[in-house]
Amino acid sequence: xxxxxxxxxxxxxxxxxxxxxxxxxxxxxxxxxxxxxxxxxxxxxxxxxxxxxxxxxxxxxxxxxxxxxxxxxxxxxxxxxxxxxxxxxxxxxxxxxxxxxxxxxxxxxxxxxxxxxxxxxxxxxxxxxxxxxxxxxxxxxxxxxxxxxxxxxxxxxxxxxxxxxxxxxxxxxxxxxxxxxxxxxxxxxxxxxxxxxxxxxxxxxxxxxxxxxxxxxxxxxxxxxxxxxxxxxxxxxxxxxxxxxxxxxxxxxxxxxxxxxxxxxxxxxxxxxxxxxxxxxxxxxxxxxxxxxxxxxxxxxxxxxxxxxxxxxxxxxxxxxxxxxxxxxxxxxxxxxxxxxxxxxxxxxxxxxxxxxxxxxxxxxxxxxxxxxxxxxxxxxxxxxxxxxxxxxxxxxxxxxxxxxxxxxxxxxxxxxxxxxxxxxxxxxxxxxxxxxxxxxxxxxxxxxxxxxxxxxxxxxxxxxxxxxxxxxxxxxxxxxxxxxxxxxxxxxxxxxxxxxxxxxxxxxxxxxxxxxxxxxxxxxxxxxxxxxxxxxxxxxxxxxxxxxxxxxxxxxxxxxxxxxxxxxxxxxxxxxxxxxxxxxxxxxxxxxxxxxxxxxxxxxxxxxxxxxxxxxxxxxxxxxxxxxxxxxxxxxxxxxxxxxxxxxxxxxxxxxxxxxxxxxxxxxxxxxxxxxxxxxxxxxxxxxxxxxxxxxxxxxxxxxxxxxxxxxxxxxxxxxxxxxxxxxxxxxxxxx
Numbered sequence: 001x002x003x004x005x006x007x008x009x010x011x012x013x014x015x016x017x018x019x020x021x022x023x024x025x026x027x028x029x030x031x032x033x034x035x036x037x038x039x040x041x042x043x044x045x046x047x048x049x050x051x052x053x054x055x056x057x058x059x060x061x062x063x064x065x066x067x068x069x070x071x072x073x074x075x076x077x078x079x080x081x082x083x084x085x086x087x088x089x090x091x092x093x094x095x096x097x098x099x100x101x102x103x104x105x106x107x108x109x110x111x112x113x114x115x116x117x118x119x120x121x122x123x124x125x126x127x128x129x130x131x132x133x134x135x136x137x138x139x140x141x142x143x144x145x146x147x148x149x150x151x152x153x154x155x156x157x158x159x160x161x162x163x164x165x166x167x168x169x170x171x172x173x174x175x176x177x178x179x180x181x182x183x184x185x186x187x188x189x190x191x192x193x194x195x196x197x198x199x200x201x202x203x204x205x206x207x208x209x210x211x212x213x214x215x216x217x218x219x220x221x222x223x224x225x226x227x228x229x230x231x232x233x234x235x236x237x238x239x240x241x242x243x244x245x246x247x248x249x250x251x252x253x254x255x256x257x258x259x260x261x262x263x264x265x266x267x268x269x270x271x272x273x274x275x276x277x278x279x280x281x282x283x284x285x286x287x288x289x290x291x292x293x294x295x296x297x298x299x300x301x302x303x304x305x306x307x308x309x310x311x312x313x314x315x316x317x318x319x320x321x322x323x324x325x326x327x328x329x330x331x332x333x334x335x336x337x338x339x340x341x342x343x344x345x346x347x348x349x350x351x352x353x354x355x356x357x358x359x360x361x362x363x364x365x366x367x368x369x370x371x372x373x374x375x376x377x378x379x380x381x382x383x384x385x386x387x388x389x390x391x392x393x394x395x396x397x398x399x400x401x402x403x404x405x406x407x408x409x410x411x412x413x414x415x416x417x418x419x420x421x422x423x424x425x426x427x428x429x430x431x432x433x434x435x436x437x438x439x440x441x442x443x444x445x446x447x448x449x450x451x452x453x454x455x456x457x458x459x460x461x462x463x464x465x466x467x468x469x470x471x472x473x474x475x476x477x478x479x480x481x482x483x484x485x486x487x488x489x490x491x492x493x494x495x496x497x498x499x500x501x502x503x504x505x506x507x508x509x510x511x512x513x514x515x516x517x518x519x520x521x522x523x524x525x526x527x528x529x530x531x532x533x534x535x536x537x538x539x540x541x542x543x544x545x546x547x548x549x550x551x552x553x554x555x556x557x558x559x560x561x562x563x564x565x566x567x568x569x570x571x572x573x574x575x576x577x578x579x580x581x582x583x584x585x586x587x588x589x590x591x592x593x594x595x596x597x598x599x600x601x602x603x604x605x606x607x608x609x610x611x612x613x614x615x616x617x618x619x620x621x622x623x624x625x626x627x628x629x630x631x632x633x634x635x636x637x638x639x640x641x642x643x644x645x646x647x648x649x650x651x652x653x654x655x656x657x658x659x660x661x662x663x664x665x666x667x668x669x670x671x672x673x674x675x676x677x678x679x680x681x682x683x684x685x686x687x688x689x690x691x692x693x694x695x696x697x698x699x700x701x702x703x704x705x706x707x708x709x710x711x712x713x714x715x716x717x718x719x720x721x722x723x724x725x726x727x728x729x730x731x732x733x734x735x736x737x
Contacts, residue, residue, distance in 0.1 A: 022048050023123040029234035030120070034100045041073040043088045043100075050117040051102060053085050055110060057213045057220065057433045058366070058410075060346070063117045063159030070102060078141040078181030078225055084111045089140050089227040092184060101138050101186070103227025104212045106149075106220040112433075113213035113220075116228050119159065121205050127245075127265060128200040133169070133208070134193045135231040138186035142176035143224035148215040149173050151226055152366075154345065155196060156207040157283075161324065164344035164366040168194035172215065173224055186227070199245050199283060201266050216409075247278040249291040249310070255299045260291075287312055287329065295319050295337075306331060306353060314339070314358075327351035333358045333378070341369050341385075348372050362387060368414075377401050383428060384408070389415030396420065399446065403428055409435055415452060418485065422446035426494075429453040429480075438480045438548070439494035442541060447487025449545070453480050457639070458514075462547055464585075465640045467519040471512055474519050475550040476585050476639050477611055482545050490541040492525065497550050498533040505531060511538040512551035519551065552584065560586050560608070560636040560644065561687055563615065563719070563732050567632050567651040574622040574651055578634060581687070581717075583612045590635040590643075595626035597648060597725070600633055608636065627653050647683070647721050649728040661703075663720045663731040669710040670718065670733050675703045678724040684708055685719045692718065699724065710735070 022030060037043035045051060050066035072083045075090035075097050084107035090097030104114035122128050137151050153169035154162035171190050181187075200206045210228050214220050246267035253260040261274035267284060278285045278301055285301045287293045289309035295317040303323035306312050310329035314337035322343040333339075333356040340361040341347050347364075349355075350372035360377045362369055364385030371393040378398045383405040389395045395413060397403070399421040405411045405428050412430030419425045424441040434455045457476040458464070464474040475497075482493065493511055506529060511522040523539025536550065561581040568575050576591060586608035592600035609616050622630070629652055635645040661674035672682055676699050684693040693708045713735045720731040 022118065022120045029232065031233075032118075032231045033229060034102055035098055037070075037088060037100050037102075039073060039088070039090060039095050039097065039100075040070075041088060042069050042071065043073070044069055045102065048119045049102075050119075051086050051115065052117075053104065053111040053114045055112050055432070057112045058211070059113050059213075060115055060154055060162045060209055060211055063119055063156075063207050063209075066115065066117055074140060074181075074185075074225070076181065076183040076185045078185065080179050081105075084223075086111075086114065087140075087225065087227065089138065089186070089225075091138075091186060101136075101227035101229035103138070103140070103225065105141065105225040106143075106145075106212075106214065106223030111220075113211060115212070116210040117159070118208050118231070119205060120207075120233075122200045122202055125202050127202060128198060128206075131196050131198060131233055132194070133165075133196055133231075133233050134191065135210070136229045137171040137190045137192060138227045138229055139173055139182075139188040139190075139224060140185050140227060141181045141225035142178050142187075144177055144179050144222040145214065145220065145224070146175055148175050149224040149226060150213065150215050151228065152211050152213075153192070154209040154211060155198060156209065156345070157200075157204070159205070159207045161347070162209055162345040162367065165194070165196060166344075168192070173226065176224070179222055181225075201245070245283040246286075247274060247282050247284065248286040249288045249293055252292045253294070255293050255295045256297065260293065284323075289329070306351070308353065321347070323347060325349045325351075327353040327355045327373070330354040332356055335379070343367065346370065349375060362411075371395060380404065383411045383413075385411055387413050387415075389413060389417065391416055394418055394450075396448075409433060411435070412453075416450050416481075417452070418448055418450040420446070420448045420486075422489065425449075427451040431455055434478075436478060436480075436496045436498075438482060438496075439535075439537075440482070440491040441494065441537070443489045443491045444541065445487060445489045447489035448485040449482060449489075449491070450485050451480060451482045454478060458547060458549060459639065462514045462519070463640075464519070465642075466517065467512070467551070468521050470521045470553055471510065471519055471551045473552045473585055473638070474512055475552075479547055479549040482548055484545045490543040492538050492540070493522065493542055493548060494535050494537040495548060495550055496533070496535050497529075506534055506536060508552055509536045510551050510553045511536060512549050513542065513544075514547040514549075515544065516546070519549070521551070521553065522548075524553075560584070562634075562646055562730075564730050565632075565634055565646055565649055566729060567630075567649050569625075569651055569653055572625075572653070574625045574630060574632075574653075576620040576622065576632060578618050580609070580612070580616045580618075582614075583609045583616065583636075585638045585640070586610060586612075587637050587639045589618065590637060591620055591622075592633045592635070593622060593626070594631040594633070595629065597631040597650065600631070603632075610639075625651070625653050629653070647723070647728070647730075649730075650723065650725065652727060659722070659724050659727040659729065661722055661729065661731075663722075663733050665733050665735055666707070668707050669712070670708040670720065670735070672706045672708070672720060672722070672731075673703055674706065674722060675701070676724045677701045680722055680724040682706060683721040684712070685721065686714075687717050687719070 052061045052066040070088040071086045073088040073094045075094035089101040091099035150172045153165040156162045246264045251260045258274045262271045263274045264271045284303045286305040287310040292311040294313040296315045298318045300320045306327045306329040308328040313332045316336045318338040320340040328351045338359040342363045344366045346367040348370040359380045361382040362385040368386040370388040376396045381403045396418040412435040422443045426439040458479040506527040510524045512519045525539040527536045563579040565578040589606045591603040593603045594600040631650045637643045659676045663672045678699040
């Protein structure tokens with residue numbers, strides 16, 4: 001960490017018992033290096049600094065609700081640690097280093113992003129329009145996550161709605177492939193420097209926020225640990241000329257006619273005739289009670305407020321809003337008019353008035369749009385960004401409306417979305433950085449349907465154990481709510497799937513619907529895609545609507561497809577190893593052991609992968625095996641409590657080897673070579689657990705060869721289980737005839 005030895009000049013700015021906020025004015029500089037926090041894991045941040053963690057990526061919070069303490073401390077050799085969240089970092093040993101920083105380490109659930117905030121106040125007599133900002137971003141641990149990480153600066157005038165400070169204030173760290181720490185720490189320091197164009201009236205508060213997040217979609221586990229240090233704001237400047245930052249209407253007329261507006265620098269007093277029409281450089285634009293403003297061509301605004309009794313007419317025009325829209329009066333739309341939200345920060349639509357929209361365009365690279373009122377779109381929703389909705393503040397698309405999205409992981413409706421009409425429609429719904437649409441087709445009449453996506457386990461609400469006999473499992477990774485609000489239409493339902501929610505063979509997937517008491521099978525009429533991702537459509541028209549989820553049918557595979565389960569003696573201990581090819585709703589494994597192969601006792605419980613479509617390797621060590629033989633039984637347990645046990649294996653704790661062998665696919669079939677002192681049994685199973693062949697051999701103590709003819713097999717992967725009652729082994733063989 002590079003030291004900036006000017007703290008003594010400004011230390012009065014950071015005494016929490018003296019000031020209610022950090023004060024700045026034209027010409028001031030402020031500096032913070034966090035060293036005053038000390039080394040405690042739960043250190044108190046300097047006055048007017050706050051910190052929080054979020055359970056969604058790219059998410060900023062609000063200053064007032066944030067925390068004033070860290071949760072953990074770390075420094076040299078951070079590496080793999082059990083903690084994640086908010087850290088007090090030290091440049092050296094965590095418990096003694098005097099050079100500190102604050103930051104985050106992400107996880108797959110509780111900490112998907114984090115924020116460091118500071119509140120300052122312009123205590124001068126003139127507005128501040130520019131400030132130079134410098135800080136260091138420090139890296140305390142690599143991350144094996146396959147995505148890059150970054151810290152991005154944002155700013156705000158209320159501590160709630162944030163604006164991206166731009167590329168100059170984005171600090172990126174590329175992916176690493178490991179979770180190693182550094183000695184000495186931090187391992188990498190990247191400075192960030194730039195100039196912010198701001199508008200802080202005299203006496204007003206201002207906020208900065210450093211957002212820590214993964215770059216891209218996917219899981220956030222095994223993240224990089226990043227911190228903020230040596231924050232310096234200096235050369236704060238004010239324009240010498242008075243700028244008008246607030247507009248309000250004084251007449252009825254056109255938006256682009258400056259004579260219909262007056263301006264004020266504070267928005268409270270000293271209103272004067274406007275010299276130019278309003279644009280996005282204004283802080284607020286208000287249409288006053290009794291006035292009608294018409295937008296007849298492209299116009300741009302920041303925060304736009306339509307007062308009760310005021311009217312704004314869009315006449316086939318494009319109004320681009322960089323801030324918030326509040327409508328307590330009336331906004332009249334016409335065919336082809338376009339309302340665009342394009343700010344980099346979070347934006348919102350609110351108010352209790354009448355809002356008529358022909359085209360709603362969300363064009364955002366950062367932030368989101370939140371509905372704080374119902375919104376109806378008549379013709380087109382263009383979606384490049386995220387919209388937050390709720391059952392009360394609902395987004396509804398009219399009978400003639402369509403949706404165009406950029407198909408990115410950041411463009412979706414987070415919350416319920418309603419569609420009126422009788423045509424096929426795909427709902428671009430998602431949540432928490434995950435998008436997974438639901439579609440309706442072949443509607444029998446015009447009706448209103450409402451859809452919402454949940455990337456959660458529905459089991460606590462709709463038990464996955466209550467299902468029709470034809471359904472093997474209910475996907476516990478995600479579900480959808482699809483409700484018919486008006487009308488009586490029946491429709492086919494299409495759901496999306498991906499291997500992120502577990503192994504998939506689309507031929508064995510089906511749509512399932514909760515009917516109030518159990519999950520019912522709605523069939524698989526058609527599917528698109530492959531084992532990675534795709535869609536499945538219900539077989540028949542559905543007339544009753546409720547929660548929907550993907551399900552598996554036909555016993556296409558065991559909940560866990562086991563490739564290998566072995567036990568090897570080493571240093572008087574038994575090393576157990578098992579490998580799975582895939583797992584579906586697998587909660588955990590149980591290992592049991594026995595001295596006789598009949599009476600088993602609990603040995604260990606090992607957490608499963610849940611849902612996986614790639615090979616997973618598990619290991620366990622038994623430090624107290626029985627003598628001379630120990631039998632091991634591996635059992636897999638689903639989330640719903642159902643379980644499956646695999647063939648028992650046995651190991652002898654002496655050095656004597658009673659069974660050895662190997663298997664491979666040859667010209668005549670599967671060839672098994674065995675050397676066993678005892679009679680042995682050979683079982684050949686396919687990946688669905690069906691027994692394709694079984695035979696026994698006598699125990700001779702010499703190598704014997706067993707050939708299983710190829711007529712017993714279809715192409716695919718087979719498991720060969722060999723045991724002589726004392727020892728055993730499993731081999732996998734690929735048949736590709």
